Amino acid sequence: MKFYAGATDNSWFNYLSRISPEDVNFWQPGGNSAFKYLQPGEPFLFKLKRPYHVIGGLGFFSSHTFLPLNMAWDVFGEKNGCASFNEFKRSILSYRTDKENSNPTIGCIVLTNPIFFETQDWIPVDQFMSRTGIVQGKGFDTAVTGSELWTQINNTLQKYLPSNPVFTENQFISKESDWPGYGKSVLQKVRIGQSAFRVLVTDAYSRRCSISGEKTLPVLDAAHIKPYNEQGPHNISNGILLRSDMHKLFDTGYITITKDYKVEISKAIKEEFENRREYYQYHGKELLYLPGKEVDKPNQQYIEWHNSIFRG
Structure with a gap:
């Protein structure tokens, strides 16, 4: 099993540990290289920066x-580790050379189900990582080399697991059976949060409204079917990417x-709002955009x- 220890801003960690969100944005200020080390469901450890050299939790x-x-603020808000957009912007620009670029x-490394250890449970990593x-x-x-560290992490995690988690199978990112040899691992209990869902659906639909083809990101919504x-x-x-007005409808x-995967437009729009053109042009047409993976396409039971x- 792979896992990753990311150098974690201490103020980011402290803020999020106080609000205990369902998912978080572990942001990269540069925005120039994709994070490819992990597969969905694999652990991302929070390795706190100086003066600490410990694992303080994980997502x-x-x-x-x-x-x-x-848009990162719109999607995650305080789950970016800041109380306000201005504070978030200052944090990002402090790491960048193009400070004149205001946006x-x-x-965005999207992590779900974050767990923040109490100070007494922080795990020193001197023997695993250079300072x-x-x-x-x-x-x-x-x-290869990570089994001893993961054993310590997994043992600590047991203290933070709910005794009777109410998660349904189709909410899992991964299942325990995917990770043989780790007993009652927390990996069985990972589920996707609202912000993570929004990012996944937006990218699965190539950042295009599935009905209209609109690609202006701020007006695109990840709708639940x-x-x-x-x-x-x-x-x-159970998601579909829609222009915000179509999302409401x-x-x-x-x-x-x-x-x-064809569009149906209710005659009630015409009857109630006297609208003939804007929406009826899509009636009976196939969706313009769908996820590339068959498993990600709208599920038949949710459509039903x-x-x-x-x-009607």
């Missing part, structure tokens, strides 16, 4: 993406999609649920 890798600074693109020469972090593989409050999971297959049953609220 579980969901995905990596690039976002303009303002640079940054890298110098490691700027961003270090990757480990339990089959079956709402989360109706037990719809944060899965890509989709949520309220004025727009739906069929099981063969959404059809049940369609206004």
Whole structure:
């Protein structure tokens, strides 16, 4: 099994440990290289910077993406590790040379289910990582050199696991069976949060509205096909990327999609709002954009649920 120890800003860690979010943005101020070391569900350790040299917690890798600074705030808000956008902007620009660029693109390592250890449980890493020469972090593989460190991490994690987690299988990023040899590992209990869901759906649809093809990122929303409050999971297959106005119409049953991925527009839009052109041009047409992976395409059971609220 692979895991990664990322050099972690102490103020980022301290802020997020106080609010205990469901997912976080471990941001990269440069925004010029993709993070490819981990697969979804694998652990990303928080290796605190000076004066500490310890593992203070971890999150579980969901995905990596690039976002303009303002969009990173829109998607994650305080889960960027700051209380305000201005504070977040100052943090990013302090690491960049192009300080005149007020909205640079940054890298976003999206981590879900973060766990922040109490100070007494921090794990020293002097024997595993040098105090110098490691700027961003270090990757480990339990089959090579990482087994001893992971054993310490896994033992500490047991203290922080809920005794009876209420997670459904289709919310997992990974399952325990994917990681043989680690007993009752926390890896079984990883699920995707709201911000992680938004990033995954946005990138799965190539940052295009699936109906209109709109590509202006600030007006694109990751919509649930079956709402989360109706037990719809944060899965890509329960998501669809829509322009914000279409998202509202989709949520309220004025727009739906069929099981063969065609668009249905309710006649109620015309009857209630006297709108003939803007939306009816899409009626009966196939979705312009769908995820490349078959497993990520809209799930038939979620489509069926959404059809049940369609206004016809």
